[in-house]
Amino acid sequence: MSNKKGRFGIHGGQYIPETLMNAVIELEEAYDKFKVDPDFKRELSQLFNEYAGRPSLLYYAEKMTKDLGGAKIYLKREDLNHTGAHKIYNVLGQALLAKKMGKTRLIAETGAGQHGVATATAAALMGMECVVFMGEEDTKRQALNVYRMRLLGAEVIPVKTGTATLKDAVSEAMREWTRRISDTHYCLGSVMGPHPFPTIVRDFQAVISQEIKDQMLEKEGRLPDAVLACVGGGSNAIGSFYHFIEDKEVRLIGCEAAGRGVDTYETAATIATGCEGIFHGMKSYFCQDEFGQIAPVYSISAGLDYPGIGPEHAWLHDTGRAEYVAITDEEAVQAFEYLAKTEGIIPAIESAHAVAHARKLAPQLSSDKIMVVTISGRGDKDCAAIARYRGEEGIHE
Amino acid sequence: MSRIKDAFKNGKAFIPFITCGDPDLNTTKACVKEMVKAGADLIELGIPFSDPTAEGPVIQAANMRALSAGVTTDKVFELVKELRAEIDIPMVFMTYANVVFSYGTERFLARCREVGIDGLILPDLPYEEKDEFMAYTKEAGVDLISLVAPTSEGRIAMIASEAEGFLYIVSSLGVTGTRSEITTDVGAIVDIVRKNTDIPCAVGFGISTPEQAKKMAGFSDGAIVGSAIVRIIEEYGVDSPAKVGEYVKQMKDALRTI
Incomplete structure (x- = not known):
C-alpha cells in the first residue's frame, strides 16, 4: 500500500x-x-471556554445509578454546550x-x-x-x-x-x-x-476524553471502567475514547444505530452489518451489497443514519480495543424517555443509543465499577419526532 | 501496453462515455455498436455506482436508472464479453473504487482481462492511492488511467510521468456535466504533460458541442464526452442508439477537421 x-x-x-x-x-x-x-x-x-462553554460537566447520575443497581454512572454533559451538542x-x-x-x-x-x-x-x-x-x-x-x-x-x-x-x-x-x-x-x-x-x-473532539479523565481523577481518584458513546461517523465517540486508548483497563464501547434491527435492511449499524469498502474518501467499514453498492441505511436518529464509520473506529474494532454494540430505535426511544424521567435530562436521540446500552450494562457490573456515558447532545430537536413515533399527533417542531 | 494507443491513430480521438444498463443492457449494447460505426475511437463504459461523487446530475440519474433496472458488475462483464466479439476498438471501464474493491480487485481485473477491457478509470483514486490497484492492473495488462485536474498544478508532472494508456485531463472544476464555457488553460496543462510523458492525452468534463470538442482536442489528442450522450439516452431511452450514433458522427467529423 x-x-x-x-x-x-x-x-x-x-x-x-x-x-x-x-x-x-x-x-x-x-x-x-x-x-x-x-x-x-x-x-x-x-x-x-468563553464562547462555547468548556469544560462540560461530568455529572454523577445518582438516581439512574440507584435505579439500575450496578455500576456508578456519570454523564458527560456535551448537551450543555453552545448549540446543544459536541x-x-x-x-x-x-x-x-x-x-x-x-x-x-x-x-x-x-x-x-x-x-x-x-x-x-x-x-x-x-x-x-x-x-x-x-x-x-x-x-x-x-x-x-x-x-x-x-x-x-x-x-x-x-x-x-x-x-x-x-x-x-x-x-x-x-x-x-x-x-x-x-x-x-x-x-x-x-x-x-x-x-x-x-x-x-478527532483532535478537536479529543477535549471530551481529556476532560473526562481530569474530572474523573478529581472526583473518584481513578479512571472509569467503561466509557460509552453513540457512533454514527463517530466524532463524539472518538472524542470520548481518545485519551483512554492507551489505558487498556478502560472499556471503550461505541453504540451504533440498529434501526429496526441488525437482522433487517432498515439498520445503520455499520460494524454489525457492514464490510470493508472505499467510500467518501476513506477505506473503512460500510453497509453495502455484494457489488459494493452503498446500502440505503435507516435509523430513527438522523445523526446516526450513515452507512459508514470513521476509519479510526474501524481500526479500534479490528484490534479489539473498542467494542461496538447495536441499539434499536425502540431501545433508544425508551432510553430517551428514561433519562428524561429519571434524571431530568432530555438527551439527543443519538445519545440515547449510549444511554440504552448503559441501562443494559450497568446492572451487570458491580457497584464499585464506574462508567461514563457521553450525552453528545440535547434532545429538544427530537421531541416532535419521538412524539410521532409514540403515536402522538399534532406536535409541531 | 494495451490497445489503447490504437485509439489515437485516426487523428484526434473521439471518446464517448455511456453508463452500462441505462435504461437496459440491450440499449447500451446497441448504442456502443452505433458509436463504433459512427467513428468513436475508444469507448468508456460506466459501471453504475450508487453514490457517484464525481458525477453531475445527468450521469447520477443514469446510474440510478441502471441500478434500478438490476444491473450488476457481473452483468456488465457479460455485456463487454458480447461486445468484444463484435468490436475491435479499445474499451475502458469508468467506475468507482468501491465497485472494484468490493468485487475483489484481483478478481475484477482478471475478469477485465478475460472479457477484453483495456483500461480502468477510477475518479476517486488519486496518485497517492494508485499502487494498491496497480499491482493488479499490471498483472492483468489493463492500463490504470490517471486524471489531472485544473487544480493539479505542481502535481501534473508527477502524475504524467507514471501515467498509462492515456492521460485524462479534467477540463473544469466540479463534477461531470455540460458547460457553456471552459475557462481552464488546458493548453498550459498539456504543455507540462508533454514534457513528462509520451502517452496521449484527452480532455473531458463539460464538452458537448462539436466546437468545444474541436477546441479541446486541438490542445490535446482527443475529446471525451459523457453527459451529452447520457442526456440523449435519457430522452430517447430504447430508441436512442441511432440518435447517439448521429451525435457521435457529428463530433468525430468535427475532430477530423483539425
Missing part, C-alpha cells in the same frame, strides 16, 4: 478526485502548522483554521442538523459565508434545525439525490467542494472522509 498517510491500520487514506488533492494537502499543511502555533491554540481555547468544537477548530488559511466560505453536510447549526454558528461568529447540505428527508425530520441554520445566516440546500439523507448530503458537499475550492473550506462534521479530516476532527 503506497499511501501510509492518515492510515489507521488498513483504514483511512485519501480516495478522492484529483481535483481535491491539492486542497487536502494544503489543509494538512495548514493544520500541522497551526496546531502547534501558540496564538492559534490560545484563540481556540478562548473560543472553547459538534461545535470541531467546527470552531476548523472554522478558525479555515480563516487562517484565508478561506471566506464554509460548506458542510448535516444529518440531524446539529453539525449544520454548529457550522452556521461559527460562520456567523467569524463573518464567513455558509452553505449547508442536508438530505431532503432530514430537512423534514429536523425542520427546527433548518430554521436555526437560516436564522444564523446560512443557506440550507435540501439534497434530493439517493436516499436524501446524510450520505447524500456528504456526497453533495464533496461535489460542491470540487466545484469551488479556492475560497471554500469543507467543514466535515465527523471523523470520516479523506485524510486529514479523521485526524483533525
